[in-house]
Amino acid sequence: MKAADAAPRNLPALLAALHEDERDAAVIVGGTPGGTIHLRQGRIVGVDTPGAPSAESTLLKSGRVEDSAWAMACAASGSGGNTLRDELRRRDLLTPEEFEIVCTAALFDGAFALALGSAAEWEVRGPSRPVVTARAFAPHLVTAETTRRLATITELWGSATELARTRIRTANTSPVRLLPRHTDILEAANGRRTPRDIAFALGRGTYAVMLDLSHLRALGLIEHDTPPLGRPSTAPRMPGPRTGTPSPAAPAPLPKRSPGARHPHRSDAV
Helix, strand or coil: CCHHHCCCCCHHHHHHHHHHCCCCEEEEECCCCCEEEEEECCEEEEEECCCCCCHHHHHHHCCCCCHHHHHHHHHHCCHHHCCHHHHHHHCCCCCHHHHHHHHHHHHHHHHHHHHCCCCCCEEEECCCCCCCCCCCECHHHHHHHHHHHHHHHHHHHCCHHHHHHCCEEECCCCCCCCCHHHHHHHHHCECCCCHHHHHHHHCCCHHHHHHHHHHHHHCCCEEECCCCCCCCCCCCCCCCCCCCCCCCCCCCCCCCCCCCCCCCCCCCCC
8 A cells, every 4th residue: 555545643643644755746735724736746835825925926016016017927938938038037036046045935835825724634645847947855854844934934933823813003102213025014014904914015935034023022023913713814915004103224024126237146035
């Protein structure tokens, strides 16, 4: 009997079995937020979930790539053997290294978001190709990194799953000098948005936003109430008008590039 034929005790065990059998598959994960894990030859190539921004969402919401330029690159990809990565490079929108960084970050962020929910149900289906992919990772690597992230947030906040449901608002405190990414979060924290909502609004990873929220709470700059159990977020994803909070000049994550301009890729892009 192959490993994937035995009843798995949990989702990591299922992914390990599919990896052993080198399966091409899409694992549909139920619950909240739920999502889809895409595997190619048993290796994870993408994670789609409403709990975390995709690579496309990160690039477009952050302004790193304009919507129209992205749409044209997607439409042209596949013709003549060109991949989306090739088209983005040919149009001088993203270097291959930048593309891989964003896709990898989205994959691990999606896995982290899935782990914040209860994956009590799953279904293995035939392969379905995710929109944006780069590298593939063995499931145990994704599981190990997800476990590390959960432990980090739990240590900083007290409960990663509780933080995921918490609506954040800015505290009435004297302004302090902050990095631009912290200022952006404070401006987006309107009392209705969860970390996931803020991540979508700013084009950043859910895990990265949770880390910054933990830092801002330690500084006394945010407030929150005990989150309701199981209540879905209905907050808008777009941030409100900027308040002009002073902060030292520093490059924002995923800056927009003009055609023809070349910049080294940033490892802290998402």
